[in-house]
Amino acid sequence: MPGGHTDGSGPPAVARPYAGIVDLAVFVLVAVTCCCLALMVIAIAMSRRARAEAPGRPTVVAEYAPPESMDAASAALILQRPRRVLPAKVLELAVRGAVRFVPSTRRRRRLDLAPGRPKGLDSVDTQLVRAMFPPGTDTFRPSRRNRGWSSAAQQVLAHTRAAAIRWQRRLDGANTVIILGMLAFLAELVLVLVAGLAGAPLGLVMSLGFVGVIAAILPGPILGREFFTPEGAEARDHLLGLKEFMHWAEEDRIRALQSPETADMVGTDEGATLRLYERLLPYAAVFGMTKEWLRVLRARYADEDVMPVWLDPAIGDLGTADIEVVDMVDSVVGDTSISGDGDGGGDGGGD
Numbered sequence: 001m002p003g004g005h006t007d008g009s010g011p012p013a014v015a016r017p018y019a020g021i022v023d024l025a026v027f028v029l030v031a032v033t034c035c036c037l038a039l040m041v042i043a044i045a046m047s048r049r050a051r052a053e054a055p056g057r058p059t060v061v062a063e064y065a066p067p068e069s070m071d072a073a074s075a076a077l078i079l080q081r082p083r084r085v086l087p088a089k090v091l092e093l094a095v096r097g098a099v100r101f102v103p104s105t106r107r108r109r110r111l112d113l114a115p116g117r118p119k120g121l122d123s124v125d126t127q128l129v130r131a132m133f134p135p136g137t138d139t140f141r142p143s144r145r146n147r148g149w150s151s152a153a154q155q156v157l158a159h160t161r162a163a164a165i166r167w168q169r170r171l172d173g174a175n176t177v178i179i180l181g182m183l184a185f186l187a188e189l190v191l192v193l194v195a196g197l198a199g200a201p202l203g204l205v206m207s208l209g210f211v212g213v214i215a216a217i218l219p220g221p222i223l224g225r226e227f228f229t230p231e232g233a234e235a236r237d238h239l240l241g242l243k244e245f246m247h248w249a250e251e252d253r254i255r256a257l258q259s260p261e262t263a264d265m266v267g268t269d270e271g272a273t274l275r276l277y278e279r280l281l282p283y284a285a286v287f288g289m290t291k292e293w294l295r296v297l298r299a300r301y302a303d304e305d306v307m308p309v310w311l312d313p314a315i316g317d318l319g320t321a322d323i324e325v326v327d328m329v330d331s332v333v334g335d336t337s338i339s340g341d342g343d344g345g346g347d348g349g350g351d
């Protein structure tokens with residue numbers, strides 16, 4: 001019959017002029033997607049192994065004192081709050097008597113810093129104080145135009161990061177896995193485009209491309225950070241315990257300091273608790289609770305009828321200056337030209 005098939009073989013096969021290219025593109029796309037998934041699995045395994053090697057404490061236990069041989073600036077990096085390094089450093093210099101808060105002559109109800117007795121400072125802190133108060137300058141307020149201060153602040157950040165090496169490390173091979181993931185990501189995009197233009201099934205191409213791209217990207221955030229050493233994991237959990245102690249009510253803190261395990265270590269004289277609380281003020285800046293801890297200090301100063309040495313008597317009671325102190329300390333980040341990772345910034349009553 002006209003239009004029929006004389007050989008009885010059925011409908012003729014549809015010609016596929018690019019069948020070889022399509023099949024090859026899909027095959028390579030599947031292979032690259034599998035490589036992306038393998039890289040993701042390797043990154044997850046490396047991360048889990050690093051955590052297993054530095055598990056830290058089974059539970060967070062309240063600590064009344066910071067870890068030994070760690071300052072508040074290093075604590076900010078350990079807790080991944082790099083923008084709190086400078087506020088913590090300024091408060092550390094204040095409680096050590098190297099600087100003090102004084103009334104500002106330039107802005108109403110704002111404070112400036114004045115030099116104190118910068119003794120016993122290391123070379124980095126000494127350089128920072130000198131940058132604050134160059135010859136002929138008796139007050140300081142952070143400014144982006146003050147290049148000497150900005151340079152010194154950068155050196156403080158660099159020195160703190162260098163000191164944190166003992167607590168944090170980059171995983172061996174992490175950069176290799178990340179670079180391979182980036183290359184696989186680019187290859188995945190190219191193959192999706194080629195397979196789509198060649199006429200491969202769109203649903204299959206898009207599904208493979210989505211899975212491959214996500215798998216290729218994940219090694220970056222998984223391995224692109226620093227992991228704790230065993231000592232660092234212990235220090236991190238110690239800091240979390242310190243934060244818990246500082247969040248306790250005043251009577252709970254006093255009860256903890258009077259326990260047999262801590263009383264001898266803290267001291268039994270009247271000023272021992274106040275000295276400890278002053279020492280913790282820079283850590284309050286790290287935890288985002290400077291204002292709250294200043295209220296605690298204000299009560300302790302009132303109980304012992306003393307004034308903080310880091311606050312000029314002309315300012316009056318600490319209760320009238322706590323907000324200004326917080327604003328001044330936070331301004332060392334906002335008004336300083338520094339480079340660093342953001343972590344949420346400002347202080348509040350708590351975290």
